[in-house]
Amino acid sequence: MSQPSETNSDSAVAAINPREMAISLRNLRVTYGRFEAVKGISLDIPHGEVFGFIGPNGAGKSSTFRVLATLQPKFQGQALICGLDVLRQAQKVRDVMGFVPDFFGVYEDLTSLEYLHFFAAAYRIPTEKRKSTIDDVLTLTEMTHKAHSQVDSLSRGMKQRLALARVLLHDPKVLLLDEPSSGLDPRARIEMRELLKALRELGKTILISSHILSELSQLCTRIGIIELGQLVAQGSLDDIYRRLQVMRVVHVRVENANPELFQRVQRIPGVESVEQQVDRWAIRLHEDQLTIADLHQSLVDVKARLTMFQPEAMDMETAFMKLTEGKTT
Amino acid sequence: MSLRLFPELPLLRRELTELAARRRTWVLRSLAGLLLIGLASWSVVRVLYSVIGMMSAPIDFPLQALGIGAEIFPHMALLLFYAVQLLMPSLICGSITIEKERNTLGTLFVTRLSPLTIVLEKLGSRILPMLTFIILTFPVLAWVYTLGGIDHRLLLATLWFLIWECVLYASIGLVCSAWYSTTVGAFIASYVLTGVLYTLTTVVRLRLPLPFPIWQELIDRLSNQPVFAGFGGAGGMNAVEGLSHLFWAVWPAALASAVLILLARRFLVTRAEVSRSSILLKVFRALDSFFRDVNQWTTGGRMVLQERSTLPDCDPVAWRERSKKSLGKPHYLLRLLLVLQFPVLFVCVLAYTSNSIDGVLPLLWLLWIITAMVIVVKAATLISSERTRETLDALLSTPITNAEVLRQKISGMRRMLVMLSIPILTVHFSRILRQGNLSLYSRQMMVDQVSWLAAYFVLSLLSTWVLMQLIAWFALRLGARASTQARSFLITLVALGLWFAASAIVLPVGISLFAHFTDSGARYQDMDDFFNDGLFQRGDPLMGNVWSVAADVPGQALLLACRPDGSIIATQILMRTSTEVWNTRRTSVGLYVLRSRYTASESLLLLILVTGMQWGFYRLLRRHTCRRSARLLGRVDESVLQSQGVA
Secondary structure, three states, rough: OOOOOOOHHHHHHHHHOHHHHEEEEEEEEEEOEEEEEEEEEEEEEEOOOEEEOOOOOOOOOOOOOOHHHOOOOOEEEEEEEOOOEEEOOHHHHHHHHEEEOOOOOOOOOHHHHHHHEEEEEEEEOHHHHHHHHHHHHHHHOHHHOOOOOEEOOOOOOHHHHHHHHHHHHEEEEEOEOOOOOOOOOOOHHHHHHHHHHHHHOOOOOEEEEEEOHHHHHHHHHEEEEEEEEEEEEEOHHHHHHHHOEEEEEEEEEEOOHHHHHHHHHHEEEEEEOOOOOOOOEEEEEEOOOEEEEHHHHHHHHOOOOOEEEEEEEOHHHHHHHHHHHHHOO | OOOOOOOHHHHHHHHHHHHHHHHHHHHHHHHHHHHHHHHHHHHEEEEHHHHHHOOOOOOOOHHHHHHHHHHHHHHHHHHHHHHHHHHHHHOOHHHHHHHHHHHHHHHHHOOOOOHHHHHHHHHHHHHHHHHHHHHHOOOOOOOHHHHOOOOOHHHHHHHHHHHHHHHHHHHHHHHHHHHOOOHHHHHHHHHHHHHHHHHEEEEEEEOOOOOOOOOOOHHHHHHHHHHHHHHHHOOOOOOOOOOOHHHOHHHHHHHHHHHHHHHHHHHHHOOOOOOOHHHHHHHHHHHHHHHHHHHHHHOOOOOOOOOOOOOOOOOOHHHHHHOOOOOOOHHHHHHHHHHHHHHHHHHHHHHOOOOOOOOHHHHHHEEEEEEEEHHHHHHHHHHHHHOOOHHHHHHHHOOHHHHHHHHHHHHOHHHHHHHHHHHHHHHHHHHHHHHHHHHOOOOOHHHHHHHHHHHHHHHHHHHHHHHHHHHHHHHHHHOOOOEEEEEEHHHHHHHHHHHHHHHHHHHHHHHHHHHHOOOOHHHOOOHHHHHHHHOOOOOOOEEEEHHHHHOOOOHHHHHHOOOOOOOHHHHHHHHHHHHHHHOOOOEEOOOOOOOEOHHHHHHHHHHHHHHHHHHHHHHHHHHHHHHHHHHHHHHOOHHHHOOOOOO
16 A cells, blocks of 8 residues: 655755755656656755665666766756755765665775775875775774785675775765665674664764665664655654554454444444454554554453454564555566 | 477577667668668679770660679679678677576576577577578669579579578577677677688688588689679570589588587587686786796796786776786786787798888788777777676766776776787888888988988887777777677777778768869769769779879878778888888889879878878867766766856
């Protein structure tokens, strides 16, 4: 079931000064020929926030990342990073932003140290500062012991760490991480999450996309859910859960189930519907009118002898499934 | 279960559908069709007018032209045979390698298609498009047929041979495609094998039982005029002696094709998972190993050039190209230079001792072909290799400007260009030595000679460098937008061929036509006069009129500068002319297509102008490429937006 976005209202957007935001998108549209990949996304991410970008494959996440990373010359709308326009101030944007794409191409002929020196030179870091800067980022990403290893020989997890080390070289304010945990084994994923938490502690603004929703829930201060090029929801995790819980489902099993009791339950104020399933009833309720605890009390009041009372779990995966319809392009 | 009259051929169907769905198929097909029709028409017109020109009386009655189809037809047939040899390898070389590159070959193996079926359907999927190219020339063929003199059996026999030519060359390409892991490797190998076959059967005229006789026979038949020309007239019936003769005439080609197809079937399976290592890298590794062994054996392992580990300073892209790529490292380049230089020195010494001033000329052209190929392979894939390895986005998210990325990429090739220029300059130097030795007659002559030879060497050095830079930027410009290395390489190669064809054929023809319709061509009374006197009867069919129109040095310099090989020709002119300087007389320079007379100073001026113009082209190309760098790399460039007035 798809829910309309409520946080994306014009009034809310108008109240925010986009120049003060770490990342600001206004009515972003990206088209490839006749295909519209991004259909008018508006987004504001304040400094220091970790914003999770969630969406199925082909939803428009990577196109949005490419716009912000100054790699998409043709788009409509406005995109600002730290108040800098990605089109007109692209060079300045590259100084304040670090981008990790959703794939990790390697310069197979370089060692990790040479790789970082290569990008340190590309980021115009003064020669005398390079060694200390590279030592720092290697320490931060726990890559010091791999400094002289060929990049090609590193595991995927190590490569992703190296990619993070690369974008930290010029100490950017904003990090754009397009699926940094993709393809990593569980240990590498957990290590990556811890590393990202460390970066959050350093005050970096992070825009991160991932398919592993539980990970984002532990890391992100806000999330945005994108489908078919449109943001279907954005806000804090609590906001989104609350919005979704308006139509909460509670599964109950009643020992004395009968048609009369079924009708009495349907008449409880705040209950939207009751669906009789094989071994249980699925009660849909408006949680703003009837809380879970009140429903339990009401069921007891109508003489229902409960053997099971199970509110449907509301986690990020459920929220994602509720907000999106699984449509892909 | 229903019985099918024809097998379903799913792979063939898929391949043809895929080919039909690609826009570039239609673009290429249209271009190739236009080229074929154009060349066929040109061939027809050329022969028609030369035949008419040979007639004692002018044609005033159309029926007099009847029967000259027999004169024209062999030329057209030859053109079609060459077209097959030229196009077939490029059509088929990617048929199997593309499955390997996309990792879809395994998917085909798990279907019920047998390896032989896969090979045959792949073969069919490329032969059919080739046949469509041939069909495109049918309108011209039909017109030639109406001129008379062509027996319908001759027509059918030619088509029969053409089909077998397609099968034979497709089989060669298919084996290469099955053997190699990349399309580029298969492409190069296909053309090398085609070239070898051509050399053995046409140039060397080697007669072997398989697979050459069919090819030999075809070329013999088509190139020996009496076979075809006589066929339309009396006594030509021995050319095609019926169906049985046609059948037996193609059996070597059929047998060779069958063997090649079976080989392709075998390689398809045994080399399905072959690693995608670079051929160049393999060559380098083999050379590396060889030279290490030689060094160990001769000096006990002492190194002249020690490879030092360095870190980038302010030009990281160029640094990587110089210190981390095989074609950038000094010790690799030195070894490659030694491999090239030894045969070059050998030929130069041979030419020097045999008093042959032009003995090294073919070597010079061969070296230029090798040089151009290496530069194209390297420069065209500079950006696409980053794209294929998915490293471009990371690079482009740094503050290096787009133009700087391109400039540093080319700058990283500098060592390689220096290495490639050494054998070419060695050839020039050997010619200087040879000529210096020839003419030490007096002090004044020696002064003249030394100054001319110095000028020759300096100008050849400059022109070599300029031409290398021009080719490098040309290849970079064209290859930068391609998504794969194979595509960038092929695009550049085709463009280079078109550039050559355009400057060597289209431009002279255009000038001739221009001359005809302007004052300089006013002496021609009609089209017959134009063709017979203006275009064909100047010793060279194409260039005759051109040199009369652009007889002055600047005009000819412009014509030469437009050719990719213009500065090489101009260098040859200078050398030829300089041999005559100390003989103090004007000379006639007859190199290739050149018909004009030059003095030594004119030839010097010509080379200066050609080099200068090509330098100008190179600077323009470089500037334009840097300006368009944002578009080539697919990245935001604020300077472009500012120049477009986006505030």
